[in-house]
Amino acid sequence: MKKIICILLTALFLVALVNAQRSVPGVCCEKTKTGAWCINDIEENCNSNYQTASTSCESTSYCASGTCYDSVNGFCMENTPKRVCDENKGTWDSRDSSEIPQCQLGCCIIVDQAAFVPLVRCKRLSTLFGVSIDYRTNINSEIECIATANSQDEGACVFEHEFERNCRFTTRQDCGAEQKVLVAGEEVDVSATTFYKGLLCSSEELNTICARQASTGCYKGQVYWLDSCGNRENIYSSDREKSWNNGQVAEPDDICSPEDGDDPNCGNCDYLLGTRCEEAGGLFGRPNFGDYICKKTTCKNEDTEYKNGEAWCVYDIPDNKWETGVDPVGSRQFKKICIDGEIHVEPCADLRNEICIEDEIELDDGEYRVAACRANRWQDCVGQTKQSDCENSDKRDCRWVAAVTGMAASGGCVPKTPPGFDFWSENTDGTGICSQASLACTIVYEKTILGGKDCVKNCECKEENWLNQINSICNSLGDCGGYINYLGKYSGDGFEWLKDGKEIGVSKEFEDILRASVGVGVVRGMR
Amino acid sequence: MYKKDMRKRMNKRGQLTIFIIISLIIISGLLIYFLWIGPSYVYPEKGRLGFEKCVKEIVEENINNLGVNGGFIEPEFFINYKDEKIPYLCYTNLYYENCINQNPFLIDNFQNNLLEASEADIWACYESSLNTLKKQGYEIIEGGRNLSIELVPEKANIIIDAPIILAGEGSQRFTRFTLVVNSKIYEMLSLATSIIQFETQYGDSDVTSMMALYPDYAIDKFKQGDGATIYIIEDKENKNKFQFASRSLVLPPGYGQKSGLVR
Numbered sequence: 001m002k003k004i005i006c007i008l009l010t011a012l013f014l015v016a017l018v019n020a021q022r023s024v025p026g027v028c029c030e031k032t033k034t035g036a037w038c039i040n041d042i043e044e045n046c047n048s049n050y051q052t053a054s055t056s057c058e059s060t061s062y063c064a065s066g067t068c069y070d071s072v073n074g075f076c077m078e079n080t081p082k083r084v085c086d087e088n089k090g091t092w093d094s095r096d097s098s099e100i101p102q103c104q105l106g107c108c109i110i111v112d113q114a115a116f117v118p119l120v121r122c123k124r125l126s127t128l129f130g131v132s133i134d135y136r137t138n139i140n141s142e143i144e145c146i147a148t149a150n151s152q153d154e155g156a157c158v159f160e161h162e163f164e165r166n167c168r169f170t171t172r173q174d175c176g177a178e179q180k181v182l183v184a185g186e187e188v189d190v191s192a193t194t195f196y197k198g199l200l201c202s203s204e205e206l207n208t209i210c211a212r213q214a215s216t217g218c219y220k221g222q223v224y225w226l227d228s229c230g231n232r233e234n235i236y237s238s239d240r241e242k243s244w245n246n247g248q249v250a251e252p253d254d255i256c257s258p259e260d261g262d263d264p265n266c267g268n269c270d271y272l273l274g275t276r277c278e279e280a281g282g283l284f285g286r287p288n289f290g291d292y293i294c295k296k297t298t299c300k301n302e303d304t305e306y307k308n309g310e311a312w313c314v315y316d317i318p319d320n321k322w323e324t325g326v327d328p329v330g331s332r333q334f335k336k337i338c339i340d341g342e343i344h345v346e347p348c349a350d351l352r353n354e355i356c357i358e359d360e361i362e363l364d365d366g367e368y369r370v371a372a373c374r375a376n377r378w379q380d381c382v383g384q385t386k387q388s389d390c391e392n393s394d395k396r397d398c399r400w401v402a403a404v405t406g407m408a409a410s411g412g413c414v415p416k417t418p419p420g421f422d423f424w425s426e427n428t429d430g431t432g433i434c435s436q437a438s439l440a441c442t443i444v445y446e447k448t449i450l451g452g453k454d455c456v457k458n459c460e461c462k463e464e465n466w467l468n469q470i471n472s473i474c475n476s477l478g479d480c481g482g483y484i485n486y487l488g489k490y491s492g493d494g495f496e497w498l499k500d501g502k503e504i505g506v507s508k509e510f511e512d513i514l515r516a517s518v519g520v521g522v523v524r525g526m527r
Numbered sequence: 528m529y530k531k532d533m534r535k536r537m538n539k540r541g542q543l544t545i546f547i548i549i550s551l552i553i554i555s556g557l558l559i560y561f562l563w564i565g566p567s568y569v570y571p572e573k574g575r576l577g578f579e580k581c582v583k584e585i586v587e588e589n590i591n592n593l594g595v596n597g598g599f600i601e602p603e604f605f606i607n608y609k610d611e612k613i614p615y616l617c618y619t620n621l622y623y624e625n626c627i628n629q630n631p632f633l634i635d636n637f638q639n640n641l642l643e644a645s646e647a648d649i650w651a652c653y654e655s656s657l658n659t660l661k662k663q664g665y666e667i668i669e670g671g672r673n674l675s676i677e678l679v680p681e682k683a684n685i686i687i688d689a690p691i692i693l694a695g696e697g698s699q700r701f702t703r704f705t706l707v708v709n710s711k712i713y714e715m716l717s718l719a720t721s722i723i724q725f726e727t728q729y730g731d732s733d734v735t736s737m738m739a740l741y742p743d744y745a746i747d748k749f750k751q752g753d754g755a756t757i758y759i760i761e762d763k764e765n766k767n768k769f770q771f772a773s774r775s776l777v778l779p780p781g782y783g784q785k786s787g788l789v790r
Binding site: 035038070089337347420422425430432 | 604615720745747781
């Protein structure tokens with residue numbers, strides 16, 4: 001009985017110890033010595049000029065998280081500690097922003113732009129732009145809000161300036177509200193304006209000083225003609241008459257078909273078709289007039305063309321030939337993205353705590369590649385005893401490996417992407433995790449008549465091939481066993497091959513096999 | 528007698544021609560100087576004192592410098608990345624936890640720091656132009672001064688409230704000077720705010736869709752070994768940057784039991 005109590009007490013002590021290690025550290029520092037606000041840390045790290053409490057920050061009055069509201073500019077920011085909010089002269093509220101009336105979002109229309117913001121922010125923006133407030137609470141999404149702004153009446157806003165008829169191409173709302181406009185860099189008082197819906201400033205009937213089609217420029221990703229006053233006209237086309245449309249506003253599609261990047265003389269760029277207004281570079285493919293064209297937003301990477309927005313995975317392995325369990329020590333996975341003709345590289349989290357996943361979506365014009373970095377769910381692989389549980393990809397990222405000689409079970413469950421460990425640290429978990437792959441293989445010999453011995457059981461355990469198999473399982477658990485790093489350097493520090501308690505060295509071939517099976521270091525430049 | 532008269536008349540005509548030629552040269556010289564070359568000193572015309580260029584240059588430079596420092600003149604809480612101090616705008620030192628906002632109002636913070644970084648230099652520009660006017664013989668009567676900078680979409684407005692009266696050949700009165708610097712810093716700060724909101728709520732952010740929605744900006748995201756993420760937002764047109772760091776929802780090496788939950 002005493003034994004049982006003793007075991008129970010020991011077990012309780014161990015559980016408490018583990019929990020203590022996992023729990024939030026000792027005190028809540030209002031500010032740390034490094035300058036961070038509201039951090040749970042050990043007392044030595046707290047700035048002594050600020051408050052410290054022996055509890056978690058969430059439980060303190062000064063560091064509890066909530067929504068911080070700026071009543072002047074109308075910004076709302078969630079998950080902000082009270083102290084940080086006070087420091088920034090905000091108003092703190094313990095509720096979620098969705099429950100705070102001042103943080104409710106609506107559609108704010110400012111000239112031809114839209115912002116999905118709280119009412120106070122809309123008032124502020126309207127004041128800054130000198131337009132009357134147009135705030136619509138019945139619009140509930142940002143996309144709907146942007147669409148509303150795009151559907152406003154546009155036309156010529158005509159006014160007198162220094163005895164001349166001047167003009168600005170704008171929205172009806174902006175034309176009526178503006179009292180001051182910028183003319184050649186100067187603010188000009190405009191008391192009387194007249195709005196002509198659907199007319200360009202260069203329209204002959206308006207008789208303004210603005211001459212038609214003086215230059216071209218980009219506006220919302222498309223190429224437009226600009227008049228001599230700098231006002232936007234219709235979509236650029238080398239067919240000037242068609243584009244001018246007798247001085248009336250025309251739909252882009254009525255001027256020329258949406259552009260896929262082949263015709264430099266049509267400015268009807270289509271972001272979804274993979275074109276966007278950019279300055280024309282080089283001598284070829286220039287437009288007949290102006291400097292702007294619809295440029296292709298596709299990217300080229302190793303002979304493969306990617307559409308704008310496509311993403312794909314890249315590994316620290318030659319030829320990008322990633323297979324399960326091959327990730328070398330120190331390697332990472334990366335996501336590459338094609339945006340506007342440029343390839344951006346996004347490394348997934350270090351120590352392979354994140355993996356890159358990719359897929360393809362079938363579209364009318366071919367496949368569209370998507371990729372993402374997401375958490376590597378390797379933690380409970382080793383605990384799975386059934387192959388079906390192990391390979392349940394909804395729950396974990398593991399694979400089933402066949403048993404090797406010496407293993408009691410019929411197989412084992414290991415991570416698909418071995419995690420990295422902080423093996424240089426004294427507190428590393430790596431040693432414990434790696435030791436799960438330790439295996440003892442008992443070789444049985446029979447004495448022969450002549451006094452020699454014949455191996456009769458587990459004889460393969462003597463061969464390097466067996467060592468290779470068990471090392472492979474070891475490698476799959478994480479940064480374990482004898483393996484190479486992402487620079488191709490082999491280290492055998494992670495394993496021992498003992499015979500009757502004495503270490504046996506491995507051959508050069510053993511290292512070479514490992515190195516050849518992986519290869520290393522293709523994307524080192526991305527770090 | 529007739530010949531003498533003729534000679535006199537010829538002399539007079541010659542003199543007149545010379546005078547006309549000389550005056551034409553002087554007038555054209557003055558016209559070229561004033562209209563084409565332009566005088567090097569400032570003169571109060573069209574509601575300006577001539578310090579606008581100087582002020583704009585200062586503000587543009589400070590916007591760039593502050594952008595690289597995440598909106599701070601000298602970041603206090605930062606991570607070193609490629610020899611630059613990148614401030615944490617959202618941070619937790621724990622594993623498996625979302626970050627805590629360290630600076631809720633980025634636009635306000637940037638505005639305040641821009642004002643602090645620029646104020647002395649802007650007034651120096653102003654003083655310099657006043658001194659030039661004084662040297663030109665203007666008498667200057669000054670009132671109180673105030674400077675404010677406001678960031679709005681696509682620009683930064685610099686408002687200098689400095690009522691002065693210039694008494695010289697005719698007195699002129701100025702009360703406020705409003706200057707505009709074209710900059711997309713407001714948009715970049717709004718994008719940064721959006722990223723931080725994602726980081727506080729979900730522990731990560733999807734910059735791919737952000738770049739698709741806002742194609743004028745390139746957003747790069749670099750995850751560091753300690754779990755920090757460096758974000759660099761770049762205005763593609765003028766290459767201005769806003770960079771900051773966040774540490775949110777970090778997974779520990781291994782199970783994180785031995786190393787605990789503290790970094």
